[in-house]
Amino acid sequence: QVQVVESGGGVVQPGASLRLSCAASGFMFSKYAMHWVRQAPGKGLEWVALLWNDGAFEKYAESVKGRFTISRDNSKNTVYLQMNSLRVEDTATYYCAKGDGSGSYYALDYWGQGALVSVSS
Amino acid sequence: EIVLTQSPDFHSVTPEETVTITCRASQNINTGLHWYQQKPNQSPNLLIKYASQSFSGVPSRFSGSGSGTDFTLTINTVEPEDAATYYCFQSDSLPFTFGPGTKVEIK
Numbered sequence: 001q002v003q004v005v006e007s008g009g010g011v012v013q014p015g016a017s018l019r020l021s022c023a024a025s026g027f028m029f030s031k032y033a034m035h036w037v038r039q040a041p042g043k044g045l046e047w048v049a050l051l052w053n054d055g056a057f058e059k060y061a062e063s064v065k066g067r068f069t070i071s072r073d074n075s076k077n078t079v080y081l082q083m084n085s086l087r088v089e090d091t092a093t094y095y096c097a098k099g100d101g102s103g104s105y106y107a108l109d110y111w112g113q114g115a116l117v118s119v120s121s
Numbered sequence: 122e123i124v125l126t127q128s129p130d131f132h133s134v135t136p137e138e139t140v141t142i143t144c145r146a147s148q149n150i151n152t153g154l155h156w157y158q159q160k161p162n163q164s165p166n167l168l169i170k171y172a173s174q175s176f177s178g179v180p181s182r183f184s185g186s187g188s189g190t191d192f193t194l195t196i197n198t199v200e201p202e203d204a205a206t207y208y209c210f211q212s213d214s215l216p217f218t219f220g221p222g223t224k225v226e227i228k
Contacts, residue, residue, distance in 0.1 A: 035217075037165075045157075045165065045208055047217040059215050062122075095164055105212050107155040107170040114164055 022096030153213025
């Protein structure tokens with residue numbers, strides 16, 4: 001069955017960096033776009049980033065543009081989110097989600113259990 | 122950026138009632154609208170994709186309709202396990218966006 005499992009969350013200070021990983025299984029990873037979505041404590045969902053199946057196109061929410069980078073290694077069935085210059089307002093549970101297709105304009109059909117990132121001094 | 126608004130914010134219903142949640146987009150998103158259910162301390166689950174297509178394994182009491190700017194999620198004969206927050210999400214135009222959510226309580 002389809003599974004995506006996030007790891008790498010933790011507690012960091014403002015200005016620090018952190019890299020999240022998302023290991024996928026149960027589907028042909030190289031054929032699907034992948035996304036990151038976050039949810040601040042007690043708040044709603046916020047789409048963060050998208051990366052096409054072949055890595056040729058990426059897009060970010062304005063709130064993270066220039067600080068976060070999404071990447072993937074199709075040989076390892078893994079997508080990453082490199083988060084730099086972290087701010088208190090980046091505190092959230094970060095979900096990895098599979099796209100319903102290879103490019104941009106698809107539903108997010110399978111989600112991981114989330115990785116908690118806490119940014120605090 | 123496309124803004125999604127949902128109504129109501131909160132819905133308290135008794136079992137077997139029908140629940141209707143609406144999602145309105147700030148501009149035409151065709152059928153690029155999807156519905157998710159999130160129970161407390163769980164990740165979101167896809168219910169309806171592309172406005173009206175049921176996702177695999179989702180109970181038939183969940184249905185969706187709409188196109189353009191106005192969309193509806195309907196839960197027929199709601200069950201206690203349907204207590205959750207429901208979000209709409211648009212993937213028609215980047216950056217993608219979510220609605221603020223509708224919390225459904227089962228009395």
